[in-house]
Amino acid sequence: MLLLTQVSPLSAQHCRSRAEADSLLEDIRLRVSQLNNSDPELISLHYLFAGDLQKELKRFNDNELPYLYDHISASDYYALLRHYDRVSYYARNVRDTLNERRQKVDSLFYVLAVNEMMFDNRQDAEYYTDRALEYNRLNPDALLLKVKLLYDNNQFNECLDLIHLLYNEATLDREHEMQISDFTILFYNKLYSTGDSLVKMGHSAEALEVFTTLEQFCHNMPSNYCNDDYYKGILRSKTGVFNSYLAVAEAALRRGNADMARLFWEYALQYKETNEGEILDEAALLAVEEELRRLHTSSTSAPQKPQPVEPEPRREESNAPTPQEPQSVESEPRRESAPQEPHSVEAEPRSDASRESALQKERELNLECERLLVEGIDYCYKEEYEKAFEVLSKAKVIGTCGGEILDKLLRSLKQILED
Numbered sequence: 158m159l160l161l162t163q164v165s166p167l168s169a170q171h172c173r174s175r176a177e178a179d180s181l182l183e184d185i186r187l188r189v190s191q192l193n194n195s196d197p198e199l200i201s202l203h204y205l206f207a208g209d210l211q212k213e214l215k216r217f218n219d220n221e222l223p224y225l226y227d228h229i230s231a232s233d234y235y236a237l238l239r240h241y242d243r244v245s246y247y248a249r250n251v252r253d254t255l256n257e258r259r260q261k262v263d264s265l266f267y268v269l270a271v272n273e274m275m276f277d278n279r280q281d282a283e284y285y286t287d288r289a290l291e292y293n294r295l296n297p298d299a300l301l302l303k304v305k306l307l308y309d310n311n312q313f314n315e316c317l318d319l320i321h322l323l324y325n326e327a328t329l330d331r332e333h334e335m336q337i338s339d340f341t342i343l344f345y346n347k348l349y350s351t352g353d354s355l356v357k358m359g360h361s362a363e364a365l366e367v368f369t370t371l372e373q374f375c376h377n378m379p380s381n382y383c384n385d386d387y388y389k390g391i392l393r394s395k396t397g398v399f400n401s402y403l404a405v406a407e408a409a410l411r412r413g414n415a416d417m418a419r420l421f422w423e424y425a426l427q428y429k430e431t432n433e434g435e436i437l438d439e440a441a442l443l444a445v446e447e448e449l450r451r452l453h454t455s456s457t458s459a460p461q462k463p464q465p466v467e468p469e470p471r472r473e474e475s476n477a478p479t480p481q482e483p484q485s486v487e488s489e490p491r492r493e494s495a496p497q498e499p500h501s502v503e504a505e506p507r508s509d510a511s512r513e514s515a516l517q518k519e520r521e522l523n524l525e526c527e528r529l530l531v532e533g534i535d536y537c538y539k540e541e542y543e544k545a546f547e548v549l550s551k552a553k554v555i556g557t558c559g560g561e562i563l564d565k566l567l568r569s570l571k572q573i574l575e576d
Contacts, residue, residue, distance in 0.1 A: 171224045175233040178221055179240055185213055186244045194254045197265035197288070204259050207252035214245050263293035270302055282306065295327045301336055308340075313348060313370045314521065320344075321377055344374065345383065352394070361397025362531035368394055395432050398531060399425055403441045405534050410445065415452050420566050421534070422446060526555040530563070537570075546570040 172178040189210055192203040218241065226234055258265070270285035283306055289299035304319040323329065323337055348371040355364035375383035402425035409418035422445045429436045529552035536545035549567055 172221050173228070175225070175229050175237050178217075178225060178237050181217065181221075182237075182240050182244045185210055185217075186247060189244070189248045189251050192251055192255065194251065194258050197258075197262045197269070200255055200259045200262055200265075204252065204255040207248065207255055210248055211245075211252060214241070214248060217241065218245075263289040263296045263299060266292065267296060267299045267302065270299070274302075279306065279309075295322070297323065297327045297329055297333045300327060301333065301340070304340065308344060308347070313344075313367070314373075316344060317370065317374055317377065320374070324377070341374075341378070345371065348374070356394055356397060359397065359401075361394045361401060362528040365394035365398060366528065395428075395435055398527070399428055399432075399436050400441070401531055401534055402428060403445060405537050406445045407441075409537075410448050410452075415449065417537070417566075417569055418445065419449055420569065421537075422449060424566075522555055526552050529555070533566075537566075542570050542573050546574060 172181060189207070192207055193199045194203070222234075222238065222241065225237065229237070266285045266289035270282045270289065273279075273282040273285060282302075286299050286303045286306065289296055290303065293299070300319055300323050304316050304323070307313075307315045307319070320337070320341065323333075327333075329337070348367055352364045352367035352371065355361070355367060371383075402421050406418045406421035406425065409415070409421065422442070425442055425445075429439075429442065529548050533545045533549035533552065536542070536548060546567065549563065549570070553563060553567060
Protein backbone atom coordinates (compact mmCIF):
# COMPACT_ATOMS: atom_id res chain seq x y z
CA MET A 158 0.00 0.00 0.00
CA LEU A 159 3.04 2.29 0.39
CA LEU A 160 3.36 2.72 -3.36
CA LEU A 161 -0.25 3.75 -3.65
CA THR A 162 0.17 6.69 -1.32
CA GLN A 163 3.65 8.01 -2.09
CA VAL A 164 4.01 11.43 -3.73
CA SER A 165 4.65 11.36 -7.46
CA PRO A 166 7.95 12.83 -8.62
CA LEU A 167 6.17 14.40 -11.60
CA SER A 168 5.63 17.55 -9.57
CA ALA A 169 9.44 18.02 -9.29
CA GLN A 170 11.94 18.72 -12.09
CA HIS A 171 11.79 17.00 -15.48
CA CYS A 172 13.32 13.58 -16.13
CA ARG A 173 16.81 14.01 -17.56
CA SER A 174 17.15 10.66 -19.35
CA ARG A 175 15.19 7.78 -20.81
CA ALA A 176 16.30 5.56 -17.91
CA GLU A 177 14.85 8.02 -15.39
CA ALA A 178 11.58 8.22 -17.36
CA ASP A 179 11.39 4.41 -17.67
CA SER A 180 11.87 4.13 -13.91
CA LEU A 181 9.01 6.57 -13.32
CA LEU A 182 6.69 4.62 -15.64
CA GLU A 183 7.64 1.35 -14.00
CA ASP A 184 6.84 2.85 -10.58
CA ILE A 185 3.35 3.78 -11.80
CA ARG A 186 2.85 0.31 -13.33
CA LEU A 187 3.83 -1.32 -10.03
CA ARG A 188 1.33 0.78 -8.11
CA VAL A 189 -1.40 -0.09 -10.63
CA SER A 190 -0.63 -3.79 -10.13
CA GLN A 191 -1.29 -3.38 -6.39
CA LEU A 192 -4.88 -2.26 -6.95
CA ASN A 193 -7.39 -4.85 -5.72
CA ASN A 194 -10.40 -5.56 -7.95
CA SER A 195 -11.76 -8.55 -6.00
CA ASP A 196 -12.20 -7.39 -2.39
CA PRO A 197 -15.50 -5.44 -2.13
CA GLU A 198 -14.14 -3.58 0.91
CA LEU A 199 -11.39 -2.05 -1.28
CA ILE A 200 -12.88 -1.76 -4.76
CA SER A 201 -14.41 1.71 -4.40
CA LEU A 202 -11.29 3.11 -2.72
CA HIS A 203 -8.92 1.56 -5.25
CA TYR A 204 -11.04 2.90 -8.10
CA LEU A 205 -10.17 6.38 -6.80
CA PHE A 206 -6.48 5.38 -6.60
CA ALA A 207 -6.67 4.23 -10.21
CA GLY A 208 -8.02 7.64 -11.19
CA ASP A 209 -5.08 9.33 -9.45
CA LEU A 210 -2.61 7.09 -11.27
CA GLN A 211 -4.20 7.91 -14.61
CA LYS A 212 -3.79 11.60 -13.81
CA GLU A 213 -0.09 10.98 -13.20
CA LEU A 214 0.18 9.30 -16.59
CA LYS A 215 -1.58 12.25 -18.23
CA ARG A 216 0.88 14.68 -16.63
CA PHE A 217 3.71 12.46 -17.87
CA ASN A 218 2.24 12.64 -21.36
CA ASP A 219 1.71 16.40 -21.19
CA ASN A 220 5.00 17.40 -19.53
CA GLU A 221 7.70 14.73 -19.71
CA LEU A 222 7.29 13.39 -23.24
CA PRO A 223 7.46 16.83 -24.93
CA TYR A 224 10.52 17.73 -22.82
CA LEU A 225 12.33 14.45 -23.51
CA TYR A 226 11.59 14.74 -27.26
CA ASP A 227 14.25 17.46 -27.41
CA HIS A 228 16.69 15.92 -24.94
CA ILE A 229 17.08 12.23 -25.87
CA SER A 230 17.70 10.35 -29.09
CA ALA A 231 14.85 9.47 -31.42
CA SER A 232 15.26 5.72 -30.82
CA ASP A 233 15.15 6.22 -27.06
CA TYR A 234 12.15 8.54 -27.37
CA TYR A 235 10.07 6.07 -29.41
CA ALA A 236 11.05 3.19 -27.10
CA LEU A 237 9.92 5.34 -24.15
CA LEU A 238 6.68 6.16 -25.99
CA ARG A 239 5.94 2.46 -26.43
CA HIS A 240 6.63 1.91 -22.74
CA TYR A 241 4.22 4.73 -21.88
CA ASP A 242 1.51 3.23 -24.13
CA ARG A 243 1.79 -0.17 -22.44
CA VAL A 244 1.55 1.28 -18.91
CA SER A 245 -1.28 3.61 -19.92
CA TYR A 246 -3.26 0.76 -21.52
CA TYR A 247 -2.72 -1.43 -18.45
CA ALA A 248 -3.82 1.33 -16.05
CA ARG A 249 -6.91 2.08 -18.15
CA ASN A 250 -7.97 -1.59 -18.19
CA VAL A 251 -7.54 -1.91 -14.41
CA ARG A 252 -9.58 1.24 -13.82
CA ASP A 253 -12.32 0.05 -16.17
CA THR A 254 -12.45 -3.29 -14.32
CA LEU A 255 -12.69 -1.50 -10.97
CA ASN A 256 -15.43 0.75 -12.33
CA GLU A 257 -17.42 -2.28 -13.46
CA ARG A 258 -16.89 -4.11 -10.18
CA ARG A 259 -17.85 -1.12 -8.03
CA GLN A 260 -21.29 -1.19 -9.64
CA LYS A 261 -21.69 -4.71 -8.22
CA VAL A 262 -20.14 -4.31 -4.79
CA ASP A 263 -23.46 -5.18 -3.13
CA SER A 264 -23.56 -8.50 -5.00
CA LEU A 265 -19.95 -9.25 -4.05
CA PHE A 266 -20.75 -8.67 -0.38
CA TYR A 267 -23.80 -10.91 -0.73
CA VAL A 268 -21.61 -13.72 -2.12
CA LEU A 269 -19.29 -13.36 0.88
CA ALA A 270 -22.32 -13.52 3.20
CA VAL A 271 -23.54 -16.74 1.55
CA ASN A 272 -20.06 -18.25 1.92
CA GLU A 273 -20.04 -17.42 5.63
CA MET A 274 -23.48 -19.00 6.04
CA MET A 275 -22.13 -22.21 4.51
CA PHE A 276 -19.64 -22.37 7.37
CA ASP A 277 -22.28 -21.28 9.92
CA ASN A 278 -20.42 -18.03 10.66
CA ARG A 279 -23.61 -16.08 11.28
CA GLN A 280 -21.98 -12.98 12.72
CA ASP A 281 -19.79 -12.51 9.64
CA ALA A 282 -22.76 -13.34 7.40
CA GLU A 283 -24.79 -10.58 9.05
CA TYR A 284 -21.91 -8.13 8.61
CA TYR A 285 -21.53 -8.83 4.88
CA THR A 286 -25.30 -8.74 4.38
CA ASP A 287 -25.51 -5.33 6.05
CA ARG A 288 -22.61 -4.10 3.89
CA ALA A 289 -24.43 -5.28 0.77
CA LEU A 290 -27.53 -3.34 1.80
CA GLU A 291 -25.44 -0.24 2.52
CA TYR A 292 -24.45 -0.18 -1.14
CA ASN A 293 -27.91 -1.18 -2.43
CA ARG A 294 -30.82 -1.16 0.01
CA LEU A 295 -33.04 -2.90 -2.57
CA ASN A 296 -30.77 -5.83 -3.41
CA PRO A 297 -33.38 -8.63 -3.33
CA ASP A 298 -30.91 -11.41 -2.55
CA ALA A 299 -29.40 -9.50 0.38
CA LEU A 300 -32.88 -8.53 1.63
CA LEU A 301 -34.04 -12.14 1.58
CA LEU A 302 -30.95 -13.29 3.45
CA LYS A 303 -31.31 -10.46 5.97
CA VAL A 304 -34.96 -11.26 6.66
CA LYS A 305 -34.09 -14.90 7.29
CA LEU A 306 -31.33 -13.90 9.72
CA LEU A 307 -33.74 -11.62 11.58
CA TYR A 308 -36.34 -14.38 11.66
CA ASP A 309 -33.84 -16.80 13.21
CA ASN A 310 -33.14 -14.17 15.90
CA ASN A 311 -36.90 -13.75 16.57
CA GLN A 312 -36.72 -10.10 15.45
CA PHE A 313 -40.19 -10.28 13.93
CA ASN A 314 -40.96 -6.55 13.73
CA GLU A 315 -37.75 -5.94 11.78
CA CYS A 316 -38.78 -8.77 9.44
CA LEU A 317 -42.00 -6.90 8.67
CA ASP A 318 -40.11 -3.82 7.49
CA LEU A 319 -38.01 -5.87 5.06
CA ILE A 320 -40.99 -7.88 3.79
CA HIS A 321 -42.74 -4.58 3.06
CA LEU A 322 -39.63 -3.37 1.23
CA LEU A 323 -39.43 -6.55 -0.84
CA TYR A 324 -43.07 -6.47 -1.89
CA ASN A 325 -43.30 -2.74 -2.60
CA GLU A 326 -39.91 -1.45 -3.76
CA ALA A 327 -37.45 -4.20 -4.71
CA THR A 328 -37.25 -5.57 -8.26
CA LEU A 329 -38.00 -9.28 -8.07
CA ASP A 330 -37.71 -12.15 -10.50
CA ARG A 331 -39.69 -15.37 -10.36
CA GLU A 332 -37.17 -17.07 -8.07
CA HIS A 333 -37.32 -14.20 -5.58
CA GLU A 334 -41.12 -14.26 -5.55
CA MET A 335 -41.13 -17.98 -4.80
CA GLN A 336 -38.66 -17.50 -1.93
CA ILE A 337 -40.74 -14.70 -0.40
CA SER A 338 -43.90 -16.79 -0.71
CA ASP A 339 -42.28 -19.71 1.10
CA PHE A 340 -40.89 -17.40 3.79
CA THR A 341 -44.17 -15.61 4.51
CA ILE A 342 -45.94 -18.94 5.08
CA LEU A 343 -43.17 -19.96 7.49
CA PHE A 344 -43.31 -16.54 9.15
CA TYR A 345 -47.08 -16.67 9.74
CA ASN A 346 -46.99 -20.19 11.16
CA LYS A 347 -44.07 -19.38 13.47
CA LEU A 348 -45.69 -16.25 14.90
CA TYR A 349 -49.07 -17.88 15.37
CA SER A 350 -47.64 -20.94 17.13
CA THR A 351 -45.43 -18.70 19.32
CA GLY A 352 -48.35 -16.51 20.33
CA ASP A 353 -50.60 -19.54 20.93
CA SER A 354 -47.99 -21.15 23.18
CA LEU A 355 -47.56 -17.93 25.19
CA VAL A 356 -51.32 -17.71 25.77
CA LYS A 357 -51.41 -21.30 27.01
CA MET A 358 -48.49 -20.57 29.34
CA GLY A 359 -50.34 -17.56 30.76
CA HIS A 360 -47.93 -14.99 29.29
CA SER A 361 -50.74 -12.90 27.85
CA ALA A 362 -48.83 -9.62 27.42
CA GLU A 363 -46.04 -11.28 25.44
CA ALA A 364 -48.65 -13.16 23.38
CA LEU A 365 -50.44 -9.90 22.62
CA GLU A 366 -47.19 -8.42 21.32
CA VAL A 367 -46.67 -11.40 18.99
CA PHE A 368 -50.25 -11.40 17.72
CA THR A 369 -50.13 -7.63 17.14
CA THR A 370 -47.04 -8.12 15.00
CA LEU A 371 -48.90 -10.86 13.13
CA GLU A 372 -51.84 -8.51 12.61
CA GLN A 373 -49.55 -5.89 11.10
CA PHE A 374 -48.08 -8.56 8.83
CA CYS A 375 -51.54 -9.61 7.64
CA HIS A 376 -52.57 -6.02 6.96
CA ASN A 377 -49.61 -5.69 4.59
CA MET A 378 -50.51 -8.89 2.72
CA PRO A 379 -53.28 -9.49 0.16
CA SER A 380 -56.75 -9.51 1.73
CA ASN A 381 -57.24 -13.27 1.41
CA TYR A 382 -53.75 -14.21 2.61
CA CYS A 383 -54.48 -14.62 6.35
CA ASN A 384 -57.46 -16.23 8.06
CA ASP A 385 -58.92 -14.79 11.26
CA ASP A 386 -56.90 -17.00 13.62
CA TYR A 387 -54.52 -14.15 14.43
CA TYR A 388 -57.43 -11.94 15.54
CA LYS A 389 -58.76 -14.69 17.78
CA GLY A 390 -55.28 -14.86 19.27
CA ILE A 391 -55.40 -11.11 19.98
CA LEU A 392 -58.74 -11.52 21.77
CA ARG A 393 -57.40 -14.42 23.84
CA SER A 394 -54.30 -12.40 24.77
CA LYS A 395 -56.28 -9.36 25.80
CA THR A 396 -58.66 -11.49 27.83
CA GLY A 397 -55.63 -13.00 29.58
CA VAL A 398 -54.23 -9.55 30.44
CA PHE A 399 -57.68 -8.49 31.72
CA ASN A 400 -57.99 -11.62 33.87
CA SER A 401 -54.51 -11.08 35.34
CA TYR A 402 -55.57 -7.66 36.68
CA LEU A 403 -58.70 -9.19 38.25
CA ALA A 404 -56.69 -12.06 39.72
CA VAL A 405 -54.52 -9.58 41.64
CA ALA A 406 -57.63 -7.66 42.77
CA GLU A 407 -59.21 -10.91 44.05
CA ALA A 408 -56.01 -11.91 45.84
CA ALA A 409 -55.83 -8.47 47.47
CA LEU A 410 -59.43 -8.84 48.68
CA ARG A 411 -58.65 -12.22 50.22
CA ARG A 412 -55.77 -10.60 52.12
CA GLY A 413 -57.92 -7.68 53.26
CA ASN A 414 -56.09 -5.06 51.14
CA ALA A 415 -59.09 -3.20 49.76
CA ASP A 416 -57.06 -0.24 48.45
CA MET A 417 -54.90 -2.40 46.20
CA ALA A 418 -57.94 -4.44 45.15
CA ARG A 419 -59.69 -1.24 44.05
CA LEU A 420 -56.63 -0.11 42.07
CA PHE A 421 -56.53 -3.32 40.08
CA TRP A 422 -60.31 -3.36 39.66
CA GLU A 423 -60.08 0.16 38.20
CA TYR A 424 -57.25 -0.90 35.90
CA ALA A 425 -59.22 -3.93 34.69
CA LEU A 426 -62.23 -1.68 34.06
CA GLN A 427 -60.11 0.80 32.13
CA TYR A 428 -58.47 -1.97 30.10
CA LYS A 429 -61.87 -3.46 29.23
CA GLU A 430 -63.27 -0.14 28.08
CA THR A 431 -60.14 0.69 26.08
CA ASN A 432 -60.64 -2.62 24.23
CA GLU A 433 -64.40 -2.21 23.92
CA GLY A 434 -66.16 -5.15 22.33
CA GLU A 435 -63.15 -7.46 22.61
CA ILE A 436 -63.48 -8.53 26.27
CA LEU A 437 -66.96 -9.91 26.88
CA ASP A 438 -66.80 -11.73 30.24
CA GLU A 439 -67.85 -9.26 32.94
CA ALA A 440 -68.74 -11.74 35.69
CA ALA A 441 -65.42 -11.54 37.54
CA LEU A 442 -65.30 -7.76 37.15
CA LEU A 443 -68.77 -7.37 38.66
CA ALA A 444 -67.95 -9.82 41.46
CA VAL A 445 -64.92 -7.77 42.54
CA GLU A 446 -66.97 -4.57 42.34
CA GLU A 447 -69.69 -6.08 44.54
CA GLU A 448 -67.14 -7.24 47.11
CA LEU A 449 -65.61 -3.76 47.22
CA ARG A 450 -69.04 -2.28 47.84
CA ARG A 451 -69.70 -4.80 50.60
CA LEU A 452 -66.43 -3.95 52.35
CA HIS A 453 -67.43 -0.30 52.48
CA THR A 454 -70.99 -0.72 53.79
CA SER A 455 -69.80 0.38 57.23
CA SER A 456 -68.58 3.69 55.79
CA THR A 457 -70.73 6.80 55.70
CA SER A 458 -71.49 6.06 52.05
CA ALA A 459 -70.90 3.22 49.69
CA PRO A 460 -68.06 3.72 47.26
CA GLN A 461 -69.17 5.17 43.98
CA LYS A 462 -68.23 3.36 40.86
CA PRO A 463 -65.34 5.23 39.21
CA GLN A 464 -66.22 7.00 36.02
CA PRO A 465 -65.09 4.82 33.11
CA VAL A 466 -62.42 6.16 30.84
CA GLU A 467 -63.77 6.87 27.42
CA PRO A 468 -61.75 4.79 24.97
CA GLU A 469 -60.03 6.52 22.14
CA PRO A 470 -61.07 5.60 18.61
CA ARG A 471 -59.39 2.33 17.86
CA ARG A 472 -56.32 2.66 15.71
CA GLU A 473 -55.87 0.35 12.82
CA GLU A 474 -52.14 0.10 13.35
CA SER A 475 -52.29 -1.58 16.73
CA ASN A 476 -54.67 -3.41 19.05
CA ALA A 477 -52.60 -2.47 22.12
CA PRO A 478 -54.26 -0.30 24.81
CA THR A 479 -54.27 3.43 24.05
CA PRO A 480 -51.50 5.12 26.06
CA GLN A 481 -52.63 7.48 28.83
CA GLU A 482 -50.80 10.61 29.88
CA PRO A 483 -48.68 9.63 32.92
CA GLN A 484 -49.31 11.51 36.18
CA SER A 485 -46.74 12.33 38.83
CA VAL A 486 -46.27 9.66 41.48
CA GLU A 487 -46.20 12.35 44.16
CA SER A 488 -49.57 13.86 43.21
CA GLU A 489 -52.00 13.06 46.03
CA PRO A 490 -55.49 14.31 45.04
CA ARG A 491 -57.45 11.74 43.12
CA ARG A 492 -58.73 12.88 39.77
CA GLU A 493 -61.05 11.23 37.32
CA SER A 494 -59.27 9.73 34.37
CA ALA A 495 -59.88 11.73 31.23
CA PRO A 496 -59.42 10.58 27.67
CA GLN A 497 -56.11 11.58 26.25
CA GLU A 498 -55.84 13.43 22.99
CA PRO A 499 -54.25 11.33 20.28
CA HIS A 500 -50.55 12.02 19.79
CA SER A 501 -50.22 14.97 17.46
CA VAL A 502 -48.36 14.51 14.23
CA GLU A 503 -45.61 17.00 13.49
CA ALA A 504 -46.77 19.98 11.51
CA GLU A 505 -44.14 19.65 8.85
CA PRO A 506 -44.70 17.01 6.16
CA ARG A 507 -43.08 13.67 6.82
CA SER A 508 -42.40 10.85 4.46
CA ASP A 509 -44.45 7.67 4.68
CA ALA A 510 -41.35 5.79 5.77
CA SER A 511 -40.57 8.15 8.68
CA ARG A 512 -44.23 8.23 9.75
CA GLU A 513 -44.43 4.44 9.75
CA SER A 514 -41.15 4.28 11.68
CA ALA A 515 -42.55 6.66 14.32
CA LEU A 516 -45.75 4.62 14.63
CA GLN A 517 -43.76 1.42 14.92
CA LYS A 518 -41.62 2.90 17.69
CA GLU A 519 -44.77 4.06 19.52
CA ARG A 520 -46.31 0.58 19.24
CA GLU A 521 -43.16 -1.02 20.61
CA LEU A 522 -43.12 1.37 23.59
CA ASN A 523 -46.79 0.67 24.31
CA LEU A 524 -46.25 -3.08 24.22
CA GLU A 525 -43.13 -2.89 26.40
CA CYS A 526 -45.01 -0.76 28.93
CA GLU A 527 -47.91 -3.25 29.00
CA ARG A 528 -45.45 -6.13 29.43
CA LEU A 529 -43.83 -4.41 32.42
CA LEU A 530 -47.25 -3.71 33.93
CA VAL A 531 -48.26 -7.35 33.72
CA GLU A 532 -44.91 -8.46 35.12
CA GLY A 533 -45.23 -6.01 38.02
CA ILE A 534 -48.79 -7.14 38.67
CA ASP A 535 -47.63 -10.75 38.75
CA TYR A 536 -45.08 -9.82 41.43
CA CYS A 537 -47.86 -8.10 43.42
CA TYR A 538 -49.91 -11.29 43.21
CA LYS A 539 -46.94 -13.21 44.61
CA GLU A 540 -46.48 -10.54 47.28
CA GLU A 541 -42.95 -9.79 46.02
CA TYR A 542 -43.51 -6.07 46.48
CA GLU A 543 -39.91 -4.93 46.09
CA LYS A 544 -39.61 -6.52 42.65
CA ALA A 545 -43.06 -5.21 41.75
CA PHE A 546 -42.01 -1.66 42.62
CA GLU A 547 -38.82 -1.97 40.56
CA VAL A 548 -40.62 -3.29 37.47
CA LEU A 549 -43.52 -0.84 37.64
CA SER A 550 -41.07 2.04 38.06
CA LYS A 551 -39.59 1.05 34.69
CA ALA A 552 -43.10 1.18 33.20
CA LYS A 553 -43.49 4.66 34.69
CA VAL A 554 -40.26 5.78 32.99
CA ILE A 555 -41.61 4.66 29.59
CA GLY A 556 -44.74 6.64 30.44
CA THR A 557 -47.07 5.35 27.70
CA CYS A 558 -49.50 3.38 29.85
CA GLY A 559 -51.00 3.12 33.31
CA GLY A 560 -51.60 6.81 33.93
CA GLU A 561 -53.03 7.75 37.32
CA ILE A 562 -53.69 4.16 38.32
CA LEU A 563 -50.01 3.30 37.90
CA ASP A 564 -49.13 6.30 40.10
CA LYS A 565 -51.51 5.09 42.81
CA LEU A 566 -50.10 1.60 42.65
CA LEU A 567 -46.53 2.87 43.00
CA ARG A 568 -47.53 4.96 46.01
CA SER A 569 -49.22 1.96 47.64
CA LEU A 570 -46.16 -0.22 47.04
CA LYS A 571 -43.86 2.49 48.40
CA GLN A 572 -45.95 2.69 51.54
CA ILE A 573 -45.92 -1.10 51.93
CA LEU A 574 -42.12 -1.18 51.56
CA GLU A 575 -41.66 1.67 54.05
CA ASP A 576 -43.91 -0.04 56.60
